[in-house]
Amino acid sequence: MTGKVLKTIIAVVTDIFVYLFLIISLFLAVFSFLAKKSADNTVGLFNYEARIVLTNSMESETRTDTNQHEIKSIPVNSMVFIEKIPTDPEEKSKWLQELRVGDVLTFNYYYVEPIVITHRITKIYENKTDGYVIELRGDNKGENNVPLIQIIDTSLTETPNFIIGKVEGQSLLLGKTISALTDPVTLVLSIIFPCCMIIIYELYKISRVKFDEKLALKDEQIAFLEDELSKIKNSY
Numbered sequence: 165m166t167g168k169v170l171k172t173i174i175a176v177v178t179d180i181f182v183y184l185f186l187i188i189s190l191f192l193a194v195f196s197f198l199a200k201k202s203a204d205n206t207v208g209l210f211n212y213e214a215r216i217v218l219t220n221s222m223e224s225e226t227r228t229d230t231n232q233h234e235i236k237s238i239p240v241n242s243m244v245f246i247e248k249i250p251t252d253p254e255e256k257s258k259w260l261q262e263l264r265v266g267d268v269l270t271f272n273y274y275y276v277e278p279i280v281i282t283h284r285i286t287k288i289y290e291n292k293t294d295g296y297v298i299e300l301r302g303d304n305k306g307e308n309n310v311p312l313i314q315i316i317d318t319s320l321t322e323t324p325n326f327i328i329g330k331v332e333g334q335s336l337l338l339g340k341t342i343s344a345l346t347d348p349v350t351l352v353l354s355i356i357f358p359c360c361m362i363i364i365y366e367l368y369k370i371s372r373v374k375f376d377e378k379l380a381l382k383d384e385q386i387a388f389l390e391d392e393l394s395k396i397k398n399s400y
Contacts, residue, residue: 182362189359211250213329215270216339217242217282221302221311222268228303233266233284235331237303243339244282246270246329260296260318263288268331269300273314274324282331283314295319298327 207214222238230236238244250256263269263285270282287299295318301311316325 182366185358185362208248211248212332213246213248214243215246215280215282216343217244221304222282222284224303225305228305230303233268235268235284235334238268238282238331238334239336241339241343242334242336243342244268244270244331245333245335247332248329249327263296263298263330269298270328270331271300271314271316272324272326272328273316278324280328281314286313291317291319293319 217238217240220240223240224230224237228237250259265285265288267285268282269285270280272278273281281300283300283302285298286301287297289297291297298316298318300314300316303311305311314325316327317323318327
């Protein structure tokens with residue numbers, strides 16, 4: 165492999181990583197901006213939304229076995245991806261029928277004031293009248309921690325206790341990253357400043373290529389003129 169080919173490969177690979185970094189940085193910056201703009205660090209898209217878990221109530225410990233569940237321990241600052249409960253009555257009924265013990269729901273609940281909680285279903289049964297009665301509690305059962313039970317009756321329409329959606333996935337890395345980037349100083353130092361430097365460098369590379377092309381063109385023109393002059397001299 166010649167040195168020129170190796171340099172070309174390195175340049176292509178470098179460009180790929182640079183563009184990937186720019187794309188990921190743009191995504192994180194937009195995501196962080198939307199989360200910061202929201203009152204509760206929520207970003208919604210179509211029928212899904214992402215939230216950052218702010219407490220350790222879903223961090224499982226020795227007395228909690230979550231291995232049999234699809235969604236396992238959710239550490240504090242994790243980002244959870246939520247499928248929102250449908251608004252259409254027929255779709256909502258079907259959605260509720262598919263809930264099972266062990267599923268994790270994000271819901272609004274009223275204690276002293278309304279708060280958003282993400283907990284696991286421990287019991288679910290059909291209401292005698294309509295809908296379902298769902299019992300939920302956190303996984304964290306530390307030595308001095310007795311998890312509170314929340315009860316949601318889906319047949320009630322005028323209530324501050326209602327389901328927002330079902331947790332379908334989670335990411336601690338993304339959650340911590342977004343949490344850090346909501347701080348303007350961290351956002352500038354880790355995302356905006358490096359992106360600006362990369363853009364300036366890429367613009368420099370483009371201008372350098374243009375400059376080299378102009379030099380090459382001038383060299384060709386000079387060589388052509390010298391050749392023509394040589395022909396004229398030789399003709400006399």
